Amino acid sequence: MPELHPAAIVHRDPGALLDRCDIGGVRRLYREPGYESGAIVPAGDWAPMSADLPRRYAPTSFTREGGMVEFFRLPADVIALPELTSLVDTLGDPEAIPLAATYDPPDEPVTHRLPTSGLRPGLHIDNRENASFTDCAFARRRLCVNMGPGSRYLFLVTTPITSMCKAVYDRYENHHPHTGDFGLYLTERKRASVLRIRIDPGEGWIAPTALLPFDESTEGERLPSTTASRLGRWRRGRLRPLI
Template identity: 40%
Template structure:
C-alpha cells in the first residue's frame, strides 16, 4: 500500500504539505552515510494529482495510515503517560530527540554521528509479508521551532519486490533496499508535512521511507516519540 494520508479538507492538506523527489548523496557530502537518500531540488506545492495519490481508500488499513494530529498533552503530565487513553496498553515511549535548526534530515547513526537520510525504522523486525501490520509511530513536536515529517510515497513491500525480483515472504525490507532503488535511477516522490509546536503525526515508519526535517527553520525543535497499535481517529485530526 502506498502513502495514504487521512484528511477531511483537501485545502487543509495542501496548505500543510509540499512535494519533491529524492536523490542519493554525493561523496563530498561527508555529513551523510554513503548512498543516503535525501530530498532533491526545491519543494513545490501539492497539485490535484498529488492529493488524489495520497487519498486513502474508503476503508483504509489503520496500521498503514498517516494522520496529522494534535496530541492531547497537558503541561505537567509525564510524557510517558500521554498514550494511556489511546487504546493500546502496550504502547512504548521511545524518548525525545532534539533537531538543530536548518537540517535537511535529522536522524544520525549513533555509532559515528553521520546522518542516515530518509530511512525505514525496524523496531518490530517484521518480515516482508507482515511489514504492513507493524506499530505506528506517534510524534509530538515539543518546539520551540517548527519541524517537518518527510514521507516517501512508495511502501517498503513494493520497493522490496522491485529490488529483489526473487523476494520471498520472510525477507526483511531494509533502508538499503530504498537506497538501491534510488541508485538504480527509479524515482520516489516524497511529501513534506509541516508541524508546529504542539502538533504531531501518527505514521507507519516501519513501512514508509521517512525522516524529520528543520530545513529553513531558524529555531531547534525537540520531539517526543511513541510506538503503538492505535485505531485511526483516536486523536483529533488537524486536517
C-alpha cells in the first residue's frame, strides 16, 4: 500500500538529508514501566533512507506552508535563550506561543513526558490548539532548537494524523485529531514509518506537530541537551537551512 500523503520535508541537498536521517517502523508498549499503556515508539529497526525518499518527501506547489518540515542552523551569535527569544521575534509571528525549555539527560529512548503523570506517551501529536480535522493544516508549527551540549534526535512519523483519520473514520470532517487516532490506525492498518533525524547543538527544526506524530531522543548520546521551543506561524526559509 503506498504511503498516504507523506511528510513534506524542505531540503536543497538530498544527500545531506540521507546523511543524517534513518527510517524504521514502530511498535507498541503495554505494561512498560514509565510509559503510557499502548505507547507507540520506534521499533529500533533503523535503516538508511532509500535514495528515492527525499524526492517523495519534497514539498510540491500544493503543499501549504503550515504542513512543511524545515531544518535550520542558528546564527553564530545565538548561544543562549535570550538571543534565541530575540531571533524568534523576527520570524513573522508576534503571537508565537513560548513553550517550556526542556533538559534531557543522555541515553533517553524518548524524551517527552506528560506533565500530569510523568509517563512517556511515545510518538504523539501536540494538538494543543484543539484544531479540527480541517484546521490542522493551519495550526502553528513547533520551532525547536537544540541548545546543547549534546546532540539529540527528532522522531517524525511520515504519515499525517489527518490521513490516518481518513483511513479509519467514515465521518472525519468534524473530528479533532488526537494521538489515540494513531493507535487506532495501527490497529486497523498496521503500517507506519518513522524518521530519525540527528540534531546537533546549534541546530533546530520546524515541524507541524499537530499533524505529524513526533518525539525526541537522546539515545546513545553521552551528554545531556537542552531545548527551547515556540509554536508559531513561521514563514518558510527565514532561517539558514541545514540541509
